[in-house]
Amino acid sequence: MSDAPAVETRAFDTEVHQLLKLMINALYSNREIFLRELISNASDASDKLRFEALTNEGLKGLDQDLAIDVSFDPASATLSVRDRGIGMNRAEVVDNLGTIARSGTRRFLESLSGDQQKDARMIGQFGVGFYAAFIVAERVSVETRRADEPAAAGVRWTSTGEGEYQIEDIERPEQGTEITLTLREEHRDLLSDWQLRRIIRHYSNHIAFPIRLHKPLAEDAEAAQEEKEQQETGPELVNASQALWTRPKSELSDADYTEFYTGLTGDSEAPLSWAHHHVEGSQRYSLLLYLPSSAPFDMLINRDEREGIKLYIQRVFIMDAAEQVVPRYLRFMRGVIDSADLPLNISREILQDSPLLKKIRATVVKRSLNLIEKLAEQGGEPWQKFLEAFGSVLKEGVIEDFEQRERIAGLLRFASTSTSGDEERTGLDDYVSRMQEDQEQIWYLTADSLQVARNSPHLEAFRKHGIEVLLLTDRIDEWLVGHLHEYKGKALKSVARGKLDLGEQAEPEESARKLAGRIKKALGGRVGNVLPSHRLTESPACVVADEHELSPMMARMMRQAGQEVPEATPNLEINPDHPLLGLMDAQPEGGRFDELASLLLDQALLAEGGELADPAAYVRRVNDLLVAALGDSDRSEAVEAAS
Numbered sequence: 157m158s159d160a161p162a163v164e165t166r167a168f169d170t171e172v173h174q175l176l177k178l179m180i181n182a183l184y185s186n187r188e189i190f191l192r193e194l195i196s197n198a199s200d201a202s203d204k205l206r207f208e209a210l211t212n213e214g215l216k217g218l219d220q221d222l223a224i225d226v227s228f229d230p231a232s233a234t235l236s237v238r239d240r241g242i243g244m245n246r247a248e249v250v251d252n253l254g255t256i257a258r259s260g261t262r263r264f265l266e267s268l269s270g271d272q273q274k275d276a277r278m279i280g281q282f283g284v285g286f287y288a289a290f291i292v293a294e295r296v297s298v299e300t301r302r303a304d305e306p307a308a309a310g311v312r313w314t315s316t317g318e319g320e321y322q323i324e325d326i327e328r329p330e331q332g333t334e335i336t337l338t339l340r341e342e343h344r345d346l347l348s349d350w351q352l353r354r355i356i357r358h359y360s361n362h363i364a365f366p367i368r369l370h371k372p373l374a375e376d377a378e379a380a381q382e383e384k385e386q387q388e389t390g391p392e393l394v395n396a397s398q399a400l401w402t403r404p405k406s407e408l409s410d411a412d413y414t415e416f417y418t419g420l421t422g423d424s425e426a427p428l429s430w431a432h433h434h435v436e437g438s439q440r441y442s443l444l445l446y447l448p449s450s451a452p453f454d455m456l457i458n459r460d461e462r463e464g465i466k467l468y469i470q471r472v473f474i475m476d477a478a479e480q481v482v483p484r485y486l487r488f489m490r491g492v493i494d495s496a497d498l499p500l501n502i503s504r505e506i507l508q509d510s511p512l513l514k515k516i517r518a519t520v521v522k523r524s525l526n527l528i529e530k531l532a533e534q535g536g537e538p539w540q541k542f543l544e545a546f547g548s549v550l551k552e553g554v555i556e557d558f559e560q561r562e563r564i565a566g567l568l569r570f571a572s573t574s575t576s577g578d579e580e581r582t583g584l585d586d587y588v589s590r591m592q593e594d595q596e597q598i599w600y601l602t603a604d605s606l607q608v609a610r611n612s613p614h615l616e617a618f619r620k621h622g623i624e625v626l627l628l629t630d631r632i633d634e635w636l637v638g639h640l641h642e643y644k645g646k647a648l649k650s651v652a653r654g655k656l657d658l659g660e661q662a663e664p665e666e667s668a669r670k671l672a673g674r675i676k677k678a679l680g681g682r683v684g685n686v687l688p689s690h691r692l693t694e695s696p697a698c699v700v701a702d703e704h705e706l707s708p709m710m711a712r713m714m715r716q717a718g719q720e721v722p723e724a725t726p727n728l729e730i731n732p733d734h735p736l737l738g739l740m741d742a743q744p745e746g747g748r749f750d751e752l753a754s755l756l757l758d759q760a761l762l763a764e765g766g767e768l769a770d771p772a773a774y775v776r777r778v779n780d781l782l783v784a785a786l787g788d789s790d791r792s793e794a795v796e797a798a799s
């Protein structure tokens with residue numbers, strides 16, 4: 157033995173402490189989930205034992221008859237959850253219960269909003285795990301031993317959840333872990349068999365190991381009689397204790413699927429839909445896929461972390477296989493895959509590259525898109541919820557998955573000049589069905605917001621011709637159209653790029669060309685070309701990108717992301733019919749004309765939602781003009797009044 161004191165006191169990581177405090181507040185009204193978390197850990201530990209027993213001689217035979225035992229005792233106000241799973245040694249206890257190893261914890265803590273209900277839901281999804289015990293317990297004790305170590309390697313960990321914990325070595329003949337909670341006064345109502353049975357059925361019915369509920373030792377005669385009966389019949393089996401995905405679909409109700417989902421994900425909201433298949437053929441596997449109804453808190457930021465699709469082989473949990481079986485753009489999918497054919501003792505490394513897994517991946521993609529397509533057909537609120545939660549993520553698919561590009565594109569929804577309000581959206585198929593007879597292109601406009609888009613000068617000519625334009629305002633849309641050049645044979649084209657050809661177009665008049673030339677001269681290097689426009693009916697001018705140049709919006713986004721982007725020189729198109737251009741035409745060369753030309757360009761940039769290189773100069777120019785204009789009219793009024 158070492159010189160370490162028998163009972164050692166250690167401090168929690170500051171993050172643990174912070175999480176504990178937050179969690180106890182946020183989850184107070186949702187206290188029952190603590191049991192789900194403990195049972196889920198017990199189930200994971202049993203899964204791990206099974207998995208390790210495949211290759212670890214020392215564990216042979218220990219993976220039989222695994223079960224989870226729940227007992228309670230009102231007399232001592234305790235509740236315990238015991239498993240015969242893999243257990244932990246001392247170092248593991250310190251690592252697992254004294255620190256938060258997860259990289260996302262800080263980010264998670266920062267993302268909490270203070271709104272109890274929302275936070276409770278997020279915490280549930282994030283999985284507070286073991287610490288959930290402190291929602292109801294004033295004291296938690298863990299006794300554990302790793303299944304492949306001797307009885308003397310047992311460990312006891314205790315804490316009141318207030319910054320410190322104690323740890324000591326103990327003798328523990330049983331493998332696995334027993335967690336005992338001493339409940340706080342106000343939670344002792346949970347210590348009854350009907351309460352516990354209800355909670356276990358509600359949250360843990362589909363745990364694949366049997367969960368047994370033990371009644372407390374009796375004090376009075378009547379209970380003693382009951383206890384005797386119980387001992388004869390044994391503890392009560394509370395859950396379905398069978399892997400749900402292996403059961404035939406015909407035996408399962410919607411409630412079964414929803415409950416299983418809740419247990420699997422910790423999500424308190426029901427899924428939008430699911431698909432359950434038993435795939436036969438050269439390779440046999442079961443596949444159960446869920447479409448959640450809202451996004452986890454960091455799904456958009458965290459593009460690389462994919463969790464939530466569990467791979468089993470013959471009902472033994474092997475690994476979280478989301479990265480192997482779902483592409484990034486489907487990272488919101490949840491579910492279980494269980495292969496009947498992969499060899500159980502295959503190493504995870506070999507598995508990663510196995511051709512079967514590649515096949516499974518293709519199936520998961522297909523089935524997931526099927527699910528989403530079905531949801532789209534049904535429409536209504538579930539479809540709206542999907543779009544809101546995952547619409548942007550799905551767009552990544554157009555960029556990443558060449559094979560499924562058109563299929564995914566068909567599922568995307570956008571605002572357009574034919575939709576009303578901020579909510580309504582349309583798909584590409586609907587757009588195509590509304591196209592004018594001689595219309596060959598799908599027109600779109602990208603902008604920072606729907607309001608900027610709807611007011612854009614670029615839409616003027618399209619309005620006049622009654623041609624619909626898609627309004628793309630998601631950050632990812634610029635990338636999207638960079639990859640989606642056509643849909644069902646129709647080219648996608650920006651209204652703000654290149655030459656615009658909307659049928660009959662008169663040649664610009666000589667005078668307009670001359671005016672454009674003068675403006676170009678005045679603006680010098682700030683613009684590429686200056687041309688009379690076919691795009692405008694109301695605005696005096698607009699900026700137009702070259703066909704293959706970065707759009708101003710894309711350039712802005714790239715700069716925000718810290719990338720160097722060369723300053724673009726936009727082309728300026730002018731509307732010779734606008735009174736301002738008429739007035740300019742009458743101005744002689746020099747001073748005022750140059751100022752107006754600068755204003756024209758700055759206004760066009762502003763209308764796009766762009767930023768001016770020198771906003772102060774713009775303001776000064778506008779003010780000079782205002783003073784001149786108002787000064788003139790005031791003076792003439794004064795003259796009139798005097799006469």
Ligand code: ADP
Nearest residue numbers: 197198201241243244252283284285286287333
């Ligand atoms: P999570 O389960 O999400 O990893 P927890 O806080 O619930 O987070 O648990 C932290 C770690 O403690 C687990 O990953 C596991 O390694 C260990 N652990 C918790 N409960 C048990 C248990 N019953 N048996 C073995 N290990 C456990």
